Amino acid sequence: MSNTTDNVMTTTTTSSVGNSIPPNHTLYVNNLNGKIKKQQLRKSLYNLFVSYGRVIGIIAMKGVKMRGQAFIVFDDIQNSTTALRSLQGLMFYGKPMHLSYAKRDSDAIRFSKEQIAEKTAALAATSQPEPKQRKEKPRIPPPPSQPPPDRALHEQHIALMNSEEVNRTANAIAAAEAELQELPLRDRTRRIQSVIAAQTTLVGTAVPMMTEVQTNSTLFATNLPNETTREALEMLFRQFSGYCDVRLVPGREGIAFIDFDNEGGAASAKDALNGFKISATNAMSVTFAKK
Incomplete structure (x- = not known):
């Protein structure tokens, strides 16, 4: 804790030190609005700095003396350099931000890489909307196939159809039709009507509808x-x-x-x-x- 405090105080009080510190993955940010709650501050800083590259850690100070200060850890030095140049002096919650490289990465990062990755992943999850679930269309089964002929x-x-019984029946029908043709029209009509009536009566009594x-x-x-x-x-x-x-x-x-x-x-x-x-x-x- 003393190493981190010494690093923060040195970077805060001496502006020339920021220029002499070699570029590294970690940025030191101060002059932040101390009235913002820690969780909200970390979320806002993440949304601001992540547009310049992958942020693998955000450490916001909680003590009274350390309030208004934070460390932003990038996975690439080029990304941290771009963020420093672009956001220097940006108005953030009503106050201009002061950015510089951290004196040493080891002093700024108090957590292990696994802890930083876990906390940052949870922060990223709360900042991004959940993907919409795609509704699957119901599958319509194919119609059953009929057997081949x-x-x-x-x-x-x-x-x-060519059997003797069928031919005998066909000959009988032909003979009946020939007989009808020999009858006068009036008798032919009566004969057909009587046959239809007899067939209707037979079907009605023998086979229920x-x-x-x-x-x-x-x-x-x-x-x-x-x-x-x-x-x-x-x-x-x-x-x-x-x-x-x-x-x-x-x-x-x-x-x-x-x-x-x-x-x-x-x-x-x-x-x-x-x-x-x-x-x-x-x-x-x-x-x-x-x-």
Whole structure:
């Protein structure tokens, strides 16, 4: 403490000494406003001197005799020299600052380098605004990919359409249409209306109307040819993930239930096969089964 006090008093009383002291890292500052609190004074000095280079320590005196004095420690002599020349006589809290090189670095720095670095880092942290945190945008998962079409299944479907049962049904439809063409217009209209009414009654009694239902793992297929087999439907639906089983309804032709072990696989099958022409005259309707 005595060495520091002797250094401060010598530098303060003799202006010629400041000129004879060789440049070094540490500046001695006096004639500071003694009414400023120590913490505020150190913060203000840091903000002032840091623009000339990296400040690694600020030591402000706390005693009555040492009030109004401070040491500024730079990491580079060139930076301390630039600050001395630029800030000499600057009005600081209403008083002109007096700057000179400290007599010896060892007399000015009372703390170890580790202590100075720790205190200065804390001072710098209180003088700089905290960086804004960048908000991350929510990641949108990609849509699930559908399985590629099964070429073997496509060939099996073509074979089914060319089968004897399908051809027999197509010939019967063609014969019925030819018969209608031979009828007079009035009789033809009545015949068509009676057929439509009979079909509507049959569908209404045999197959309940399906209402809009929520997604689930069971599908309901309608408008199937009467000769549709379980094996034919299985070839269509087993290409989709999670397929479990096909259930035909005994005594009710043209409908079937298809079970999956997950809703995703059922939804993929529904989107792909709804409206699929399972025969030349039947476009299959696929919906979610009502639970």
